[in-house]
Amino acid sequence: DAGVTQSPTHLIKTRGQHVTLRCSPISGHKSVSWYQQVLGQGPQFIFQYYEKEERGRGNFPDRFSARQFPNYSSELNVNALLLGDSALYLCASSSGGTENTEAFFGQGTRLTVV
């Protein structure tokens, strides 16, 4: 079975532009979360979606938005890019359910804003 897949793997954008990052969860997983990992730091939670509804939002500006589609894939959108948005963006999927707490991560999208 395929793991969590993210696209693209690398991306270079100019300040002020918009970017869309994509994530396909493991088949059967209904929860997708997004994290931002700045170089040298631990991942920071951005959003979580479960069954296509937003279940959590981290401390990020409104320039960041996300959605989850009926097939449980997800997009993360960032508007008006700043240099500080340069980071590794990680997507994690989970199956959902009371006892299942394991999050499976993709390999991330490396975003560079110039």
Place this chain on the structure above:
Amino acid sequence: AQTVTQSQPEMSVQEAETVTLSCTYDTSENNYYLFWYKQPPSRQMILVIRQEAYKQQNATENRFSVNFQKAAKSFSLKISDSQLGDTAMYFCAFMRSSGGSNYKLTFGKGTLLTVNP
């Protein structure tokens, strides 16, 4: 809000030896989960071990074990018989128990472990 602190930015160990990575956390929650994730240069975050806060017994996974001290809010990772492939960034993470629909992980800043031949 929860915080996770890893006080060792970098550590090194000789192959086949044992190393312990430290993690402390702060929370007012009583039910939660703690994790250690490994991130090699390939960037993919891999779960190493998980501990449920309601379990007193320390979790073990082959060469990896934890020392969970709930009262002290401490959660250290011990790697025995270190291997070159253990070289990676290690992150301690916290997740509160919420019935299965909330998977927010709070990570520490990480410890870079280097295993030397």
